[in-house]
Amino acid sequence: MNAITKFDLSPRQIALVQQTVAKDCNAEEFNLFMEVARAKGLDPFLGQIIPMVFSKNNANKRKMTIIISRDGQRVIAQRCGDYRPASKPATYELDASLKSPLNPQGIVSATVYLWKQDPKSGEWYEVAGQSYWEEFAPIKDEWAENEKTGKNYKTGKQTLDDSGNWCRMPRLMIAKCAEMQALRAGWPEQFTGLYDEAEMDRAKIIDLTASEIVEHEREENRLKAVGASNSITITWGDNWALENVPVGEFFDRACEFIEKEPPAKVAKWRDANREPLKMFWSKHPGDALELKKRLEAAIARPAQKTASDAELRNHPLMAG
Incomplete structure (x- = not known):
């Protein structure tokens, strides 16, 4: 395994990280972020590692998640010594019937194949990572205010968040999620607990932490299993x-x-x-x-009255 890049920031540089890259972190979160950056040998200034804080204004739900950019992922993987990048483009499963503003290209899933070397035989084998559009695309509910109650409610409409690249480069974004899945599958020691920013775009939209979005997805899958999702x-x-x-x-x-x-x-x-x-x-x-x-x-409305026997006998149609 290659040596981890020396992580040696001056006090001035550390202060600069806190003021810029980690400006949303409190003291404990910042300390944790810097320790992870040090352990992984990643450079915050190069955007290789990023802290993302959820529910910043809610002390009970507040949580930081460590994001590893694509460059950071490949830096870590390359150091493992048994990693080779994909030798072919990602493959996509498409369904034209799914094309809509929520899924511009009708993507069902993307699969990425990385290479890992067997430590005993020395042979290389593929490690697959697959991500589904419905699990990662940042689709958000539309809300409106009830004029009578003043409360917000879901209108039933949904939109694909256009603040990032999911609308402009949907294939790239879902492929990034698939690549991170492959890295976790092949090199769990290095990538467990780390996330690509594309994976967290959906979490940002619905304001869930990394662990909560996993549980959210499990709940959606449970509903789908019993036919109750929609x-x-x-x-x-x-x-x-x-x-x-x-x-x-x-x-x-x-x-x-x-x-x-x-x-x-x-x-x-x-x-x-x-x-x-x-x-x-x-x-x-x-x-x-x-x-x-x-x-x-x-x-x-009044209940229908049941006719009595006498009324039935006297009805014109019943007359002999």
Whole structure:
């Protein structure tokens, strides 16, 4: 293994790092950042290592994550002695049906292959890293203010963050994430706990720390596994079994239900599904407001009167 570059900054240089590269860090975070930079032999002035502080104004959630730039990653990898960079371009899985403002090129995933040398045989083998667009692209929810309550709510619309390079160079950004995945897979001792900035762009948008975004992704995967990622879990009263209804179908299905069922059953359905209805409100407040009006009208309408036997006998159609 190659020797780590000598890390020897003067007091003046250390102060300059604190004032520039690490200006968002408090004292403890700055000390940790400098120790990691020293241990990895990376130069903050060259942008090889960067501190990223999440929730800067919230003491309970505040957390720093260490970012290693692409140059820094390759510096560390090259020192390992058993690393060779990719010998071919990243490969991409594309789906034209996914093309949209949220995914300009319809990218499903990117895969990068690096080379690692077997210490016993000396032979080189490929180490793959794969990243999926839906897991790393910085897609953010659109929020608006409710004029009546003054509270913010999700409009149901989403946008791809355009403050970085994801809109301009989507292939490059997802490939950077895949390369970091490969580095962690092949050289875990050197890269565990370190992140590429492209990996954290999504975290910046939704204000999650590195560990939180991993848990966030696990939760999304759990929802996808049960078909609930983009759906509302609802019961229709048939033995109170649960059904995952796609968000786009929920309004029509709910309206159909409340129009044909008696007021008492509609009221019972509403009470049993308060949380799903709140979730629908967060996703589509306009449709949710209309659904609320229809619910109230359905519950308020008089129940149909059942005709008595005498009324049936005296009905003109029943006359002998």
